[in-house]
Amino acid sequence: xxxxxxxxxxxxxxxxxxxxxxxxxxSSVAAYLVTTGPLSPFSNxxxxxxxxxxxxxxxxxxxxxxxxxxxxxxxxxxxxxxxCSAVNDVAPDKPWNIVVEDRTANGQRFYFSRPCLHCxxxxxxxxxxxxxxxxxxxxxxxxxxxxxxxCRYCEVACPFDARKFNWEPRxxxxxxxxxxxxxxxxxxxxxxxxxxxxxxxxxxxxLERGQTPGEAREATPACVNVCPVGAxxxxxxxxxxxxxxxxxxxxxxxxxxDELGTEGSVYYIPVGEEA
Amino acid sequence: xxxxxxxxxxxxxxxxxLSWFALIGLLLxxxxxxxxxxxxxxxxxTNLSNGVPWGLWITIDLxxxxxxxxxxxxxxxxxxxxxxxxxxxxxxAVLVGVTGYTSALLTLVIDIGRPDRFWHPWVYWNIHSVLWxxxxxxxxxxxxxxxxxxxxxxxxxxxxxxxxLRRFGHQLHKVAPxxxxxxxxxxxxxxxxxxxxxxxxxxxxxxxxxxxPIMFIVSAIAVGPAVTMAAAYILEWVSGKRIIAHDLLRxxxxxSGLALLVYAYIKFxxxxxxxxxxxxxxxxxxxxxxxxxSAYGFWFWVGExxxxxxxxxxxxxxxxxNRRPVLLVFGALSAAAGILIxxxxxxxxxxxxxxxxxxxxxxxxxxxxxxxxxxxxxxxLGVVGYIFLVFTLATRFxxxxxxxxxxxxxx
Numbered sequence: 086x087x088x089x090x091x092x093x094x095x096x097x098x099x100x101x102x103x104x105x106x107x108x109x110x111x112s113s114v115a116a117y118l119v120t121t122g123p124l125s126p127f128s129n130x131x132x133x134x135x136x137x138x139x140x141x142x143x144x145x146x147x148x149x150x151x152x153x154x155x156x157x158x159x160x161x162x163x164x165x166x167x168x169c170s171a172v173n174d175v176a177p178d179k180p181w182n183i184v185v186e187d188r189t190a191n192g193q194r195f196y197f198s199r200p201c202l203h204c205x206x207x208x209x210x211x212x213x214x215x216x217x218x219x220x221x222x223x224x225x226x227x228x229x230x231x232x233x234x235x236c237r238y239c240e241v242a243c244p245f246d247a248r249k250f251n252w253e254p255r256x257x258x259x260x261x262x263x264x265x266x267x268x269x270x271x272x273x274x275x276x277x278x279x280x281x282x283x284x285x286x287x288x289x290x291x292l293e294r295g296q297t298p299g300e301a302r303e304a305t306p307a308c309v310n311v312c313p314v315g316a317x318x319x320x321x322x323x324x325x326x327x328x329x330x331x332x333x334x335x336x337x338x339x340x341x342x343d344e345l346g347t348e349g350s351v352y353y354i355p356v357g358e359e360a
Numbered sequence: 361x362x363x364x365x366x367x368x369x370x371x372x373x374x375x376x377x378l379s380w381f382a383l384i385g386l387l388l389x390x391x392x393x394x395x396x397x398x399x400x401x402x403x404x405x406t407n408l409s410n411g412v413p414w415g416l417w418i419t420i421d422l423x424x425x426x427x428x429x430x431x432x433x434x435x436x437x438x439x440x441x442x443x444x445x446x447x448x449x450x451x452x453a454v455l456v457g458v459t460g461y462t463s464a465l466l467t468l469v470i471d472i473g474r475p476d477r478f479w480h481p482w483v484y485w486n487i488h489s490v491l492w493x494x495x496x497x498x499x500x501x502x503x504x505x506x507x508x509x510x511x512x513x514x515x516x517x518x519x520x521x522x523x524x525l526r527r528f529g530h531q532l533h534k535v536a537p538x539x540x541x542x543x544x545x546x547x548x549x550x551x552x553x554x555x556x557x558x559x560x561x562x563x564x565x566x567x568x569x570x571x572x573p574i575m576f577i578v579s580a581i582a583v584g585p586a587v588t589m590a591a592a593y594i595l596e597w598v599s600g601k602r603i604i605a606h607d608l609l610r611x612x613x614x615x616s617g618l619a620l621l622v623y624a625y626i627k628f629x630x631x632x633x634x635x636x637x638x639x640x641x642x643x644x645x646x647x648x649x650x651x652x653x654s655a656y657g658f659w660f661w662v663g664e665x666x667x668x669x670x671x672x673x674x675x676x677x678x679x680x681x682n683r684r685p686v687l688l689v690f691g692a693l694s695a696a697a698g699i700l701i702x703x704x705x706x707x708x709x710x711x712x713x714x715x716x717x718x719x720x721x722x723x724x725x726x727x728x729x730x731x732x733x734x735x736x737x738x739x740x741l742g743v744v745g746y747i748f749l750v751f752t753l754a755t756r757f758x759x760x761x762x763x764x765x766x767x768x769x770x771x
Contacts, residue, residue, distance in 0.1 A: 156719070179410065187720030197718050208563060214492035215477075215484040234480050235403075235473020237413035238491050244563030245717045246725065250413060250473065253404035275402045276473030341717045345562050353719060 146222030150283055150298065151322040151350040152309070153332040154198060157357070158316035161186060161196035164265075165308035165317065169200075171266035172284065172307040174259055179249040181281035182308055195356045198316075200308060201226060201247040201281035202341060202349030209239035209248060209280075218280075224322070224350050225285055233277040240278055244342055248280045266307055283319075297321075299328050322350065384748045391742010394735045395470050403473060405735050411728035412711040416736045417471040420743060421464040422554055422703040425498070426576070427696055428460025429584025431505055432540075432547035434612075439540035449604050449612070451760045452595075453588040454508050459750045461502045463743050470739055490553045490560065497550030504543045507532060516758045552577040558706055565642030566650075567710045571630040578626060579702065582619030583695045585612050586672065590692035593685045595755055603761045606685070613688050617676030620695065624669045646713040653727040656709050659701055668698015 166182045175181050184198040203226045204210075210218050210226060217233035220226055240248045254275040262268060270286055273279045284306040291297075291304030298304040299320025309317040320327030325334070329352075332338075338352035397405055408415050434453040438446050469475045481495040513519070514529025552573035558564075559572025589612040592604045634643055650656040675681045675691030682688060714725035732740075754760060 185718070185723045187718050187723040190721050195720065197720060197723060199717075208561070211488050212491060212560075213486055214489045214495055215480040216486040217480075217484070232477070232480060232484055233474065234477045236471075236491065237473070238489075238557075240410065240413045241711065242561050242563065244715050246410075246715055249410050250403075252408075253402045278473075339719060341719065342563075355719060 146224075147323065149224040149322040149350065150203070150288060151224065151320070151329050151352065152200065152283070152306075153318045153329050153336075153338065153352045153354065155316045155318075155332075155336075155354040156195050156197060157354060158314045159184075159196040159198055160314055160316075162313060164311045164313060165198055165200075167261045167265040168307040168311035169281070171259065171261040171264070172269050173282070174262070174268035174270065174272050175279075176249075176255060176257075177260055181247070181249070181279075183246075189356050193356050199245065199247070199341070200283070200306075200351065202245055202347070202351040203283060204347035204349045206346060206348050208242040208244060208345075208347060212238045212242045214238065218278075223288075225283055225288075226280070227282060227285060228278065228280055230273050230277050230279070235276040235278065237278060244345055244347065248278050250278050251275050265311070297327075380748075380752070384745050384752065387741050387745025388749065390738050391745055394738030394742060397735055398470055398739065399475065403471075405733065407730060407733040407736065409728070409730070411714065411725070412708065412730040414707050414711060415730055416704075416732040416740060417467045418707050419700065419704040420467045420740060421471070422576075422707070423696075423700045424460040424463045424467075424743075425554065426551065426580040426699050426703070427584055427587045428457040429547065429551060429580035430586075430588035431457025431508075431584070432501070432543045433581050433585050434588065435508070435536075435540040436544045439537040440544060445608065446612075448761070449588060449592060449608065451509070451512055452592055452604070453585070454505050455751070455754050455760060456584075456588050456591055458502070458505050458509060459747050461498060461505065462750070463747055465498070465502070466746065467739065467743055490556045494550045494553050494557070497546045497553070501543060501546045501550065504539050504546070508536065508539055508543075512758050512760065518757070548577060551580045558710060561710075563715050564646075564710050564713065565640060566634070566646040566713060567706070569630070569634060571626060571633075572706075575623065575626055575630065578619065578623045579699060582616050582623050583672075583692075583699050586616035586676070586692040586695050589613055589616070590689045590696075591751075593689050596685075599755075609685075609688065610682055613676040613682050613691065616692075616695070617673050617682075620669055620673050620676070624673070627664075627669075642716075645716075649713045649727050650709055653729070654709065654712055656705060659705055663701030664698050664705065667694045668702060669695075671695075672698070 161184055163184045166180045166184055169175060169182045170177050170180055173181065182198060182200050184196060186194065187197045188194055203220075203224055205220060205224060207218075207220060207226050210220055214236065215232055215234055217229045218226060218239055219229070235250065237250055240250055251273055252275075255272055259268070269284075270282075287304055287306065288298045291301060294304075296304040297320075299309075299318070302310050305319050306317075309319040318328045318332045320329035322330060322333075324330060332354070333352055336354045339355055340349045340352055406415070430453040434446055434450055437443050438450055469478050472478065481492050482499070486492045511529035511532050514522075514526050514532075519525050555573035555576030558567040559569055561567045589609045592609055596603050635647060672691040672695035675687050675694075681691075708730055712728040712730060714728060716724055718724070
């Protein structure tokens with residue numbers, strides 16, 4: 086390669102400098118506005134979904150339905166699983182509620198049960214490509230079975246294994262009906278994902294009648310009603326006088342995998358914390 | 361019908377072509393039967409479960425999209441970076457792309473629980489979902505590729521008597537640079553997002569890392585063009601005509617080799633960070649489960665690293681190897697196998713390690729297990745048959761390699 090004989094000297098006039106500087110500043114400002122600033126198409130979304138300042142305990146609505154589960158009281162009888170499976174007509178081998186035996190680090194045995202935690206920043210809701218699942222104003226994470234395409238991404242994303250896919254059409258008898266309750270909702274069709282609803286059909290109907298979920302039995306989830314030892318308490322987390330708020334005020338509680346920031350609506354009274 | 365008029369012109373049924381078409385027919389029959397069984401009986405006929413809801417079919421989707429990446433890479437090379445000598449392979453690259461993307465869509469429709477609602481992502485938007493964004497990108501990019509490919513179809517003998525259509529086809533050539541820019545952006549986005557599909561799942565420690573989208577896009581850019589290169593050689597062997605200059609194909613192979621080195625570098629640091637320097641209890645537990653309950657380690661080192669990286673890098677970059685077409689094709693197939701195994705490893709391994717959420721220390725879900733059912737393999741064979749069919753028909757009836765016409769018009 087031959088080197089060019091005369092190197093073109095770059096002359097930078099004041100005018101050029103001003104232009105370059107103005108362009109640089111201008112584009113930086115524009116970039117800021119469009120990416121993180123007020124012009125960003127995502128700024129609203131971010132404020133809603135990832136702002137740490139926001140009080141995440143308060144959904145946009147008046148109510149926020151939540152539950153407290155006392156791990157000291159639970160005796161592992163699985164009544165909650167059965168009543169839930171009967172009332173919501175869930176396949177008994179794919180329950181919405183699970184009950185398992187577990188042990189604390191210092192060897193204390195306890196029973197652990199888990200409905201859907203109804204996360205306010207639910208990973209399942211964030212990944213759904215069609216908004217077939219969403220967080221309602223009252224904090225409930227609900228499925229739209231008419232919209233779900235059955236891609237199962239929510240099932241993959243849920244940290245709590247709380248979602249179940251309908252692999253086949255269901256025609257079997259529900260072994261828990263009628264002993265543990267009668268179905269109050271339709272069976273879900275083949276090919277969609279289903280989950281615990283906190284018995285939303287009871288809550289919505291009861292509110293119209295003027296009853297208070299968590300207090301009136303017909304307005305309260307089946308699992309809470311059936312529990313023989315009163316391990317589960319339900320109610321409005323926004324109402325300081327609701328049964329669940331009173332439990333939360335009295336006992337120290339934890340939420341499952343709180344470090345993920347999913348902001349679940351189910352609180353656990355850990356083992357050894359009973360009054 | 362069109363095929364009858366074409367058959368009159370030139371179509372010899374030699375024993376070779378006959379048995380080839382018989383093979384394609386058989387594969388399609390198997391695939392179709394499997395698909396009908398799945399649609400009729402539901403996904404219960406697969407070995408997928410609530411523990412492992414994604415399996416072989418998702419692996420096929422991810423792989424065929426990654427292997428179709430030659431289309432956007434080579435289009436960018438020609439139309440954005442202005443390296444015109446690669447123009448002769450663009451049509452083939454786009455054909456590989458179209459085939460890969462349509463295979464992915466076909467498999468997806470069988471994989472979702474409600475195929476009748478396949479159109480929902482286009483109507484019901486969740487802009488926060490990477491899967492929604494991927495669906496849109498794939499749709500848009502497939503459209504772009506079809507527009508890019510339209511002139512080829514317009515030039516075919518099918519439309520010999522339709523000069524208007526041909527002129528329209530040539531007009532489309534003029535927007536090729538615009539399509540290439542749009543295709544590049546959209547491809548960078550969704551090829552990465554396919555990795556992000558796993559990388560953003562904070563519940564699963566071996567997925568949750570920012571390197572996921574980067575490794576997906578880099579591996580796609582590396583292997584996609586190599587697959588196109590292999591397709592060119594194979595077509596040359598089948599047709600007996602030298603179609604695309606060998607030095608061009610060797611340049612593509614060298615590019616692939618270098619890109620694979622970049623991929624290897626990122627993979628190396630990813631491995632080191634996740635399993636050694638930055639190991640967390642979650643990831644350690646996950647890898648322990650994998651080594652106990654799966655052959656993950658074997659497939660990682662032999663499939664992904666040896667066949668997916670080492671073999672193709674050596675073949676593509678060493679002058680004594682990359683002058684031999686047979687070795688180049690072998691290298692490309694080896695790299696493609698590496699992609700397939702990598703996508704399988706990521707999907708299935710991430711799922712057989714169960715999520716952990718109990719407040720206690722004893723209860724853990726059992727390690728999950730998955731190996732595809734016969735019907736899943738059947739659908740996979742059907743996809744292979746579809747790929748063979750599209751390739752055979754396109755290369756036989758479409759002017760994939762006749763660029764003289766185009767170059768006169770476009771200049």
